[in-house]
Amino acid sequence: MEVCGACTVLLDGEPISSCTTLAVDIDQHEITTIEGVVINRLKSRGLIKSSKDPLDPRRREIDLTEKGRRIAGAAIETEISGETFAP
Numbered sequence: 001m002e003v004c005g006a007c008t009v010l011l012d013g014e015p016i017s018s019c020t021t022l023a024v025d026i027d028q029h030e031i032t033t034i035e036g037v038v039i040n041r042l043k044s045r046g047l048i049k050s051s052k053d054p055l056d057p058r059r060r061e062i063d064l065t066e067k068g069r070r071i072a073g074a075a076i077e078t079e080i081s082g083e084t085f086a087p
Contacts, residue, residue: 009033047071 007019010032039062042048047068053059064072 010037042068 003017003020005017007017008015009018010016010030011021011026012029013032039048039050043050046065048062049065050060050062053061
């Protein structure tokens, strides 16, 4: 079956198409979404911090760090001026 790749997730670190995978086949495996990959990379670079949501322990609150705010501000300024931003 051909798939477009839009639903790709990592199953135990390996990419799979979630739209063609049955939940029963992935029980007891680690699943990471693209959002999870992005969040982990931003955290490892010190651009965001996360903390537990005080109202719902299943959720995490994510905030930009000072470094993240500076880079985001520079990117916005560059976009407004029509230049290309590359951190």
